[in-house]
Amino acid sequence: MTCDADSVSETSEDQTACGAVCLGTPRVTNTFRLTRPVFFVGFMGAGKTSVSRKLARQLGLAAVDMDTFIERQEEKKVSEIFEEQGEEGFRAIETQVLAELASREPALIGCGGGVILAEQNREILKRDGFVVFLKVTAVEARGRISDLSTRPLFNDVDEAIKRNQDRLPLYEEVADIVIDTAGKSVGSIAYEVRSALEKEGVLCAQRK
Ligand code: S3P
Numbered sequence: 001m002t003c004d005a006d007s008v009s010e011t012s013e014d015q016t017a018c019g020a021v022c023l024g025t026p027r028v029t030n031t032f033r034l035t036r037p038v039f040f041v042g043f044m045g046a047g048k049t050s051v052s053r054k055l056a057r058q059l060g061l062a063a064v065d066m067d068t069f070i071e072r073q074e075e076k077k078v079s080e081i082f083e084e085q086g087e088e089g090f091r092a093i094e095t096q097v098l099a100e101l102a103s104r105e106p107a108l109i110g111c112g113g114g115v116i117l118a119e120q121n122r123e124i125l126k127r128d129g130f131v132v133f134l135k136v137t138a139v140e141a142r143g144r145i146s147d148l149s150t151r152p153l154f155n156d157v158d159e160a161i162k163r164n165q166d167r168l169p170l171y172e173e174v175a176d177i178v179i180d181t182a183g184k185s186v187g188s189i190a191y192e193v194r195s196a197l198e199k200e201g202v203l204c205a206q207r208k
Contacts, residue, residue: 003204030205032059034106038202039125041111041171042134043164044154045141047181047189048110051134054190055108062107070097082152095121102128116170125174130202132193133175138164140182
């Protein structure tokens with residue numbers, strides 16, 4: 001499905017920029033909708049949650065963080081699930097949650113970094129969504145994660161470099177777009193994602 005309404009060119013911020021001069025002029029604002037779920041993938045610390053939340057605020061769309069969703073559903077922290085059920089147990093829950101989110105009203109979804117490991121998940125991502133791969137080096141990612149105890153699979157940088165390298169072909173396999181996040185702010189990454197979503201007809205503006 002693609003956009004059938006106006007293309008996304010005017011934001012509500014543009015519309016209100018003239019302030020008092022515009023009093024009495026009918027105000028045109030846009031609401032936005034997604035034609036497909038947008039999945040953010042990439043290594044731990046790539047900025048999936050921050051970028052999806054920023055875009056959601058800008059566009060008035062829903063953002064869902066998969067790990068937070070899992071923690072609410074299981075009433076446990078991700079680290080506790082790893083301790084009690086191992087990585088295998090966590091991955092089974094992750095697949096169930098991914099399938100559920102893919103079938104819901106389209107939203108901006110920040111996936112856990114390992115979501116691409118299961119072939120079944122990669123099929124869901126490719127079939128049902130538009131996938132944004134936020135690329136980051138393990139060294140840069142380490143600097144962005146304040147508390148490593150929340151990431152059971154990020155123990156030290158050398159191990160993370162290897163894990164990130166091993167996963168690279170899988171991130172690339174599912175990606176509709178790849179954004180190198182090196183040295184960029186959350187705002188500028190969000191801007192790049194938004195432009196791509198407009199261009200691909202995944203983000204549509206509706207005037208009201
Ligand atoms: C994981 C990434 C984490 C979380 C879990 C496993 C991984 O999510 O799902 O600790 O295998 O890369 P973030 O990528 O949001 O940190």
